[in-house]
Amino acid sequence: MSDVLRDLNYRVFSARSAQAALTILLQDDSKVDLLLTDVVMPGINGRELGRRAHQIRPGLKILYMTGYSRNAVVHQGKLDEGVNLLEKPIS
Numbered sequence: 001m002s003d004v005l006r007d008l009n010y011r012v013f014s015a016r017s018a019q020a021a022l023t024i025l026l027q028d029d030s031k032v033d034l035l036l037t038d039v040v041m042p043g044i045n046g047r048e049l050g051r052r053a054h055q056i057r058p059g060l061k062i063l064y065m066t067g068y069s070r071n072a073v074v075h076q077g078k079l080d081e082g083v084n085l086l087e088k089p090i091s
Helices: 002-007 018-026 046-056 070-075
Strands: 034-038 061-066 085-087
Touching: 018 034, 018 046, 034 046, 046 061
Parallel strands: 034 061, 061 085
Antiparallel strands: none
């Protein structure tokens, strides 16, 4: 996904973990317009990452992605209804 976005001339910060993503967001010099995160991750899940990201940068746009159906992640409480969600595989 990072390579595709870079090929489309987006500036991409990649993070190997939710904590690494939060560290990027805490840096004053990093211009971040959108956080793209998976819903299910080890440690801090995507929903919690989104909550913490909004605390650091209110108004930050967040796009979630998952290999599960929208219905499954909403009904299992992993995401709130109405959030922006990409379902994998992404073409």
